[in-house]
Amino acid sequence: MTDPILVAKEVVKSFGGIRAVDGCSLQVFPSTITALIGPNGAGKTTFLNIVAGLYGADSGEIWFDRVRIDGLPAHAVVRGGLIKTFQIPRELRNFTVLQNLMVAAPPGPGDRFIDLFVRPFAIRRAEEEVVEAAEAVLAQVGLTAMRDEYAKNLSGGQKKLLELARALMARPRLVLLDEPVAGVNLTLQKQILQVMEGLRARGTTFFLVEHDMDVVMKNSDWIIVMHQGRTLAEGRADEVKANPAVIDSYLGG
Amino acid sequence: MAIDNTVLFIANYVAPASILVIMALGLDLQWGHTGLFNAGVAAFVGVGSYTFGMMATGLRPFDPTYGYPGHFGPPGPQDLILSALVAMVVPGVLGVLIAVPTIKLRADYLAIATLALAEIIRIIFQNATHVTGGPLGLDLVPRPFARYIAGGWPADGFFAFLIAILVLALVVALEYVSRTPWGRNLKAVREDEEAAEALGKDTFRLKLGAFGLGCAIMGLAGALQASWLSVVLPESFLPFVTFTTYVVVILGGSGNPKGVILGGYLFYGFGWTIQQVKSQRWFPVEWGPRIDFLNLIVIGLVLILLVLFRPTGILPERKYVPRARAKA
Numbered sequence: 234m235t236d237p238i239l240v241a242k243e244v245v246k247s248f249g250g251i252r253a254v255d256g257c258s259l260q261v262f263p264s265t266i267t268a269l270i271g272p273n274g275a276g277k278t279t280f281l282n283i284v285a286g287l288y289g290a291d292s293g294e295i296w297f298d299r300v301r302i303d304g305l306p307a308h309a310v311v312r313g314g315l316i317k318t319f320q321i322p323r324e325l326r327n328f329t330v331l332q333n334l335m336v337a338a339p340p341g342p343g344d345r346f347i348d349l350f351v352r353p354f355a356i357r358r359a360e361e362e363v364v365e366a367a368e369a370v371l372a373q374v375g376l377t378a379m380r381d382e383y384a385k386n387l388s389g390g391q392k393k394l395l396e397l398a399r400a401l402m403a404r405p406r407l408v409l410l411d412e413p414v415a416g417v418n419l420t421l422q423k424q425i426l427q428v429m430e431g432l433r434a435r436g437t438t439f440f441l442v443e444h445d446m447d448v449v450m451k452n453s454d455w456i457i458v459m460h461q462g463r464t465l466a467e468g469r470a471d472e473v474k475a476n477p478a479v480i481d482s483y484l485g486g
Numbered sequence: 487m488a489i490d491n492t493v494l495f496i497a498n499y500v501a502p503a504s505i506l507v508i509m510a511l512g513l514d515l516q517w518g519h520t521g522l523f524n525a526g527v528a529a530f531v532g533v534g535s536y537t538f539g540m541m542a543t544g545l546r547p548f549d550p551t552y553g554y555p556g557h558f559g560p561p562g563p564q565d566l567i568l569s570a571l572v573a574m575v576v577p578g579v580l581g582v583l584i585a586v587p588t589i590k591l592r593a594d595y596l597a598i599a600t601l602a603l604a605e606i607i608r609i610i611f612q613n614a615t616h617v618t619g620g621p622l623g624l625d626l627v628p629r630p631f632a633r634y635i636a637g638g639w640p641a642d643g644f645f646a647f648l649i650a651i652l653v654l655a656l657v658v659a660l661e662y663v664s665r666t667p668w669g670r671n672l673k674a675v676r677e678d679e680e681a682a683e684a685l686g687k688d689t690f691r692l693k694l695g696a697f698g699l700g701c702a703i704m705g706l707a708g709a710l711q712a713s714w715l716s717v718v719l720p721e722s723f724l725p726f727v728t729f730t731t732y733v734v735v736i737l738g739g740s741g742n743p744k745g746v747i748l749g750g751y752l753f754y755g756f757g758w759t760i761q762q763v764k765s766q767r768w769f770p771v772e773w774g775p776r777i778d779f780l781n782l783i784v785i786g787l788v789l790i791l792l793v794l795f796r797p798t799g800i801l802p803e804r805k806y807v808p809r810a811r812a813k814a
Contacts (some may be wrong), residue, residue, distance in 0.1 A: 287684060311686030319684070327676035332806055335667075335686040336674045343667030346695055356666055363667075365811040381807045403686055 236299070238263040238407055238438050239284065244293035244303075246279055253279040255462030256293070259453075261407070264471050266439045268449045270473075271459035277442040278320060280459070281409045284319035286310040286320060289296075297407065313364065316400045320442075322392035324384035331380050333395055334367035335360075337402040367402060374398045374428055390417045397425060401432070410441035412447050419443035426452055446484070450474065459481065490639040497639070497646035497697035499758050503710050504649040507750030509727075510734040511656055513770060514564035517732075518740030519669065521676030521697040522585075523593055526600030527731045530577040530701040531608040534708025536611065537576045539624035539718040544603065548616065557619040566630050573641060573709035574702040581701030589693050602727060611720035627712045630670040640723070649710055653747065660743040665806075672696050675806070733789055739799030750803055757781055785786030 237260035246254040254276040261267045264445065269277050282288045284295055286307035289304060295303040297315050305313075316337075325333050340350050341363065343356040371377045374394050379387060384395060402407050414427075416424045426448065429439050443449050449456060450470040457467040460482045473479055509531055516522040525528075540559035548556040564572075588599045609617050618624075630648065632739040635641050663669045675689050683689045712718045730753070738749020760781050764774055792799070 285684060287680065306688070306690075307683045308686045308688045311684065316686070317684055319681070323678050323681035323684075325674055325681060327677060327803070327805060331808070332670065336670060336682065336687070338667075340686070342669060344671065346668050346699075349663055349666050350622070351670055353662075359806075360667065361811060364808050368811060380810075384807075395697070399685060 235263055237261055238472055239440065240296040241280075241452050242294040242296075243289045244280065244283060246276075246283055246288060246296065247291055252292070252462050254283065257459065257463050258293075258419045259457050259464050261380055261438060262431055263274045263406075263438050264436050265454040266433055266441070267457065269440065269457050269459055270444070270483065272447055272467070275459040276462040277459050278411055281317055281411055281440075281442060285315065285409055287317070293444075300486045303476060311405075312405060314404075315407040315409070316386050316403045316405040316407075318396040318411055318413065320411040320415070321371065322389075322396045324387065324392050324395055326383070326385035328384055329381050330376060330384055330387070330395060331364070331367055331373070333384050334370055334398055334402045336362050337399040338363045338366065339404055341386035341388055370398050373401070373431075388422045390410055393417050394421065394425065396427065397429075401428075405437065407438045407440060410443075412443055412453070413447055414443065423446065489630070493639045493741070495678070497642040497757065500646040501642070501649050501714050502711075503754035503758070504646070504653045505707050505714065506730070506734060506754050507653050507747050508649075508707035508710065509704050509731045510654060510738070510746045510750050511653075511660055512707065513731050513799050514700075514735050514740060514743060514746045515660065515672075515696050515703065516700035518735055518742070518746070519664065519672040520693055521593065521679075522589070522697055522700075522740065524600050524695060524697070524700065525728060526584075526595045526602075526604030526607075527650060527674075527704060528725060528727035529600070529604035530704040531580060531708040531727060532607060532611060532720075533577040533580055534573040534705025535712040535718045536574035536618060536624065536708075537705070538569050538709035539627045541572050542566055542627055543624060546619075554622060555615040555620050556591040557624055558617045563628070566628065570706065570709045574705045577705035577708070578698045578702035582687040582698040585694055585697045589697065590690060596786040601725075604723075604728065608720060608723050611723065618720070621719075621720060623717055623782060624712070625717045627716045627718060629713050629716070633764045634703040643715060649714070652710070657743045657747055663745060668692075676741075733785060736789065736799055739801040741803040742799070742801050745799050745801030745803075749799065752800075753785075756785070 239258060239261040241259050244257045245252065257276065257280055262421050263305055268458060271277055272394045279288065283290045286302065290303050293303065294301060297313060300313065302310050302313065325336065341359040342352050343359060347435050348356065371380055374397060376391065376398060387395060397413060413425055417425065433439060453470065455467065456470060456473045456474060458479050464480060466476045466479050474484065509527060513524060513527055516524050540557060541564045543559060544562040545559040546556045584599055584603055585596065588595045629641060629645055632641065635644050655792060664766060671687050671692050675692050679689050734749040734753050735746055737753055738747065739745025760777060764777050
């Protein structure tokens with residue numbers, strides 16, 4: 234069996250008196266779509282935020298591709314190839330859709346202030362490439378028509394697509410998706426899932442939190458169930474569906 | 487009107503207006519681009535002014551004949567270009583120092599810290615008598631190329647021209663910076679800092695860079711002001727300066743250097759016109775102070791109307807639409 238791409242060991246995070254994540258350990262394997270499910274308040278979003286470096290864990294370890302990433306700032310984690318989307322889309326409102334994607338491009342010559350005056354031509358060339366890459370991603374997710382629209386003018390579902398597109402723009406190896414299809418109509422859902430499936434075939438790993446059990450059961454290779462801040466069970470869709478503890482705490486009879 | 491008066495007339499509008507524009511360009515980088523609320527613009531301009539004045543005139547000892555307390559400085563007068571550079575570096579570093587502990591916190595903390603800094607610095611200007619010249623400040627601050635140009639209208643005209651050129655160069659540079667990935671990253675921080683961080687941007691460094699650079703530009707404005715007026719006085723750096731700079735940025739269009747220029751020249755032009763009207767003696771002399779207050783009222787009113795009906799300013803940020811590159 235291949236090595237896991239993401240390993241969490243005994244991760245703990247408290248907010249005040251609440252232990253939102255309480256000794257959570259799990260593994261995600263490369264080129265899979267792995268789902269993290271569980272009741273509201275189980276600590277799923279908190280856990281994703283810790284992995285992405287947006288929150289610091291109180292204790293525990295997180296390893297991404299054999300590199301320990303807990304304690305690193307979020308931007309450093311992203312540059313390592315791990316990116317997260319937000320549950321509620323966080324589009325840059327006064328940026329166009331294209332600009333939103335361009336921001337997410339991997340670091341280039343124009344990201345350092347000193348380079349602005351030392352290598353202006355390299356920056357211009359790199360920008361042209363970034364525009365091209367962004368257009369390719371827009372085509373992939375079906376947002377080409379919205380290229381020059383301000384992000385604030387998109388519909389809720391389109392903003393979800395934009396979140397996904399922005400994450401892909403960073404050319405990540407692992408994408409954390411926080412409820413990627415919540416509140417999205419079926420056509421758009423299908424589109425999002427198709428994009429994910431296509432990228433997974435080319436080696437990208439997806440780790441998502443989702444409440445839509447239809448989507449989870451049909452599309453994920455592996456399902457991890459979280460309850461009260463720790464993992465309760467994991468397995469293939471049919472295994473999880475049949476697990477009495479999972480039925481009891483989350484799926485219901 | 488003779489040539490000398492015409493030049494004086496224009497120079498006395500162009501030079502101070504350009505200095506205001508430069509201050510506003512610095513603030514636009516911090517607030518317009520990056521969303522950093524600097525409530526101490528006056529302090530950074532002031533530190534630039536004093537640094538330039540001290541560098542350019544050199545150490546002055548206590549002078550009992552005139553009762554001048556003396557001021558700090560290098561042993562002798564320094565080169566003006568060097569003085570101006572130091573006058574940018576010192577406020578820039580000061581800005582970074584105040585930003586490091588506060589910029590990681592919520593936006594309000596930076597505002598409070600800079601507001602307090604501005605008052606502390608102004609009180610130091612006023613009271614550190616043997617360092618800053620106290621209430622008498624600095625005087626005899628030279629102008630560039632003064633040796634080659636006759637005093638009076640040629641000197642004023644030339645200096646105004648020089649500053650105008652500088653504004654132009656600065657705007658070209660800032661327009662460019664604004665369109666590069668670095669500039670885009672600053673704006674991403676302004677739009678949503680957490681999202682920018684989650685997209686791989688080192689938001690702390692970006693904010694620090696924008697803040698330091700903005701403060702350095704304000705320092706340059708201070709240096710030019712010292713040179714233009716030839717004196718540096720503590721009361722030139724009241725909180726009103728900060729307020730004025732914000733009005734300029736909001737009026738012109740925050741996030742757009744071209745808009746800031748327009749805002750600066752318009753805003754200064756308004757106050758200047760009122761002064762011209764006053765000097766025409768169309769009104770009784772005792773109306774003078776009333777006209778000054780009227781000026782403030784109108785500015786406040788314009789600001790309220792702008793925020794209500796055109797919050798983006800006269801020249802809003804332009805939409806970025808590059809040519810399509812993908813082959814259809």
